[in-house]
Structure formats: C-alpha cells, structure tokens
Amino acid sequence: MSQPDFFFALQRRINHFLELKLGQFIRQDSRLRQAMSYSLLAEGKRIRPLLVYSIAESINAPLAQADYIAAAIESIHAYSLIHDDLPAMDDDDLRRGVKTCHIAFDEATAILAGDALHSFAFELLGEIPCQPEVTVKLSQILAKSIGANGMAGGQSLDLEAEGKSLDLPQLQQIHAAKTGALLEACVMMSSQLVDLETAHRKGFNQFAKHFGIAFQIVDDILDITADTATLGKPAKSDQYNDKATYPKIMGLSAAKETAHRHIRECSEQLHNLPYQSNKIQSLTEYVLNRSF
Numbered sequence: 001m002s003q004p005d006f007f008f009a010l011q012r013r014i015n016h017f018l019e020l021k022l023g024q025f026i027r028q029d030s031r032l033r034q035a036m037s038y039s040l041l042a043e044g045k046r047i048r049p050l051l052v053y054s055i056a057e058s059i060n061a062p063l064a065q066a067d068y069i070a071a072a073i074e075s076i077h078a079y080s081l082i083h084d085d086l087p088a089m090d091d092d093d094l095r096r097g098v099k100t101c102h103i104a105f106d107e108a109t110a111i112l113a114g115d116a117l118h119s120f121a122f123e124l125l126g127e128i129p130c131q132p133e134v135t136v137k138l139s140q141i142l143a144k145s146i147g148a149n150g151m152a153g154g155q156s157l158d159l160e161a162e163g164k165s166l167d168l169p170q171l172q173q174i175h176a177a178k179t180g181a182l183l184e185a186c187v188m189m190s191s192q193l194v195d196l197e198t199a200h201r202k203g204f205n206q207f208a209k210h211f212g213i214a215f216q217i218v219d220d221i222l223d224i225t226a227d228t229a230t231l232g233k234p235a236k237s238d239q240y241n242d243k244a245t246y247p248k249i250m251g252l253s254a255a256k257e258t259a260h261r262h263i264r265e266c267s268e269q270l271h272n273l274p275y276q277s278n279k280i281q282s283l284t285e286y287v288l289n290r291s292f
C-alpha cells in the first residue's frame with residue numbers, strides 16, 4: 001500500500017524538527033553526534049510521530065506541542081532499534097536500508113548513541129511549551145512505557161523466550177510490553193495535551209491497544225512474507241533467531257485474520273469518539289496493508 005499524501009508533510013515536519021533539535025542540543029560535532037544523527041534521521045516510516053500528530057490534530061491540540069512528543073518518542077524508538085541490532089541482542093547488520101549503527105560506527109559508539117538518544121528524548125520533553133504539570137505527566141508516561149514494565153522488560157522476556165515454545169497469552173504479554181507500550185504512549189501522551197473527558201481518553205487508550213497488537217502481528221507476518229530489500233532489514237530474522245511470533249503460533253492465515261480483527265476494533269473505538277479521525281483511520285489501514 002502506498003502512503004497517504006498527508007504522511008509526507010508530517011514526515012518532513014518531524015524530520016526537520018529532529019534535525020533542528022539535534023543541532024540545538026548537541027552543538028559539538030562529534031562521532032557520537034554523527035552516530036545519533038545517522039540512526040535517528042535514517043529513513044524510517046515515522047509511524048509513531050504520525051500517530052502522535054494524527055491524534056493531536058483530531059483533538060485540536062497544537063502541533064507545536066505535539067512536535068516535542070513525536071520527536072521524543074521517535075528518539076526513543078531509534079535508541080531501541082540501535083540496541084536491538086547489537087551483537088548481544090539480535091545481531092543484525094541492516095536497518096532502514098543502511099548498515100546498523102554498530103556496523104557503520106563501532107559497538108561502543110552504538111551503545112552510547114542509544115544511551116544519548118534516550119536522554120535526548122527526555123531533554124526534548126523538558127522543553128515542551130506547555131504547563132509544567134503536563135510535562136511531568138508526559139515524562140511519567142514515557143518513562144513507564146520504556147522501562148522494566150514496558151519496552152526494556154518486553155525485550156528481556158523476548159530474549160529469554162528464544163528457542164522456547166510459547167502460548168498465545170505469553171506472546172501477547174511480550175509484545176504488549178516490547179512494542180505495544182511505546183505505541184500506546186504515542187496516543188496517551190498526545191491526548192494529554194487537551195483536557196479530555198475520561199471516557200474519551202479510555203476510548204483512545206483502547207484504540208491504542210488494538211493498534212499496537214495489529215502493528216506487531218503485521219510486523220511478524222512481513223518478517224516471513226517480505227524480502228530483505230523491501231523491508232530494509234533482514235527478512236526471516238525471527239525464524240533465524242527462533243523467536244515466537246503470531247504466524248508461528250497460530251498459522252499465517254489466522255495471524256492475518258487476527259490483525260484484521262484488531263484493525264476493525266481500532267475503527268470501532270474511533271467511531272465511538274466524537275472527533276474527526278480520518279487521518280488516524282488512514283494510518284491504521286496503512287499499518288495493516290503496509291509492505292515494509
């Protein structure tokens with residue numbers, strides 16, 4: 001599926017903002033800054049920033065605030081990809097169509113680039129032009145989503161599970177933490193920019209849960225159905241690392257049907273909310289039908 005037109009403008013917006021802020025925050029040109037910039041500005045789909053902006057637009061929150069959330073989350077995402085590719089983790093040499101950070105630079109620089117991108121995310125949140133109590137809440141949500149009960153915890157469970165056979169609830173638990181938590185944070189953080197009714201906030205949170213599950217199922221499906229050139233990262237890497245995946249546990253066609261079901265749930269949640277949601281809806285369909 002090709003990208004909807006509005007993606008390009010928002011991808012340009014976040015790329016420009018990231019480049020600008022990297023330059024402002026890290027004035028000294030250094031090998032570390034080059035490695036951060038190499039991975040952060042490489043050609044990713046920017047799904048997380050697109051999600052942040054689409055939710056912000058839908059609830060009429062200022063995009064000038066959403067910029068900081070989108071950039072913080074993309075920075076965390078870049079850090080997680082750098083560390084995920086390291087020899088001690090998935091040991092991959094290709095990411096976003098280019099050499100992984102530790103291959104293009106070296107392992108120590110890649111570890112530090114990940115660490116510095118992690119800090120950069122919180123520096124960005126500290127600069128967001130909004131009330132201090134909102135900044136605190138945003139930092140809490142982000143920290144929680146990437147820590148031991150979120151992304152890092154999920155990654156740890158994923159590594160422990162290599163070579164073992166998991167059942168569906170165990171797989172869901174891993175993915176909800178490893179991939180789902182940061183995607184949920186996109187929605188939860190963006191929706192903090194406006195004083196929403198509790199029921200509406202809950203609706204967005206439910207949407208985010210289904211979005212995260214659908215995203216991961218499609219990621220697992222693409223790992224076995226797409227090729228390395230299209231993915232921009234090694235195909236069949238899950239098989240190679242003997243990882244539990246949705247297609248492995250339930251079969252390819254049931255995995256596809258399950259992804260469709262979660263996307264239908266996303267639409268239903270959006271439909272029940274009193275906001276304009278065309279862009280969120282397009283992003284949701286793109287996540288289901290993407291080719292990489």
Ligand code: GRG
Nearest residue numbers: 044045046047080081083084151152155179219
């Ligand atoms: C080492 C303390 C420590 C923590 C790191 C490595 C890690 C924790 C977590 C890894 C989490 C991870 C890499 C999840 C994979 C998520 C995923 C499917 C990534 C691909 O996302 P896309 O398709 O990629 O949005 P692009 O390149 O388009 O941005």
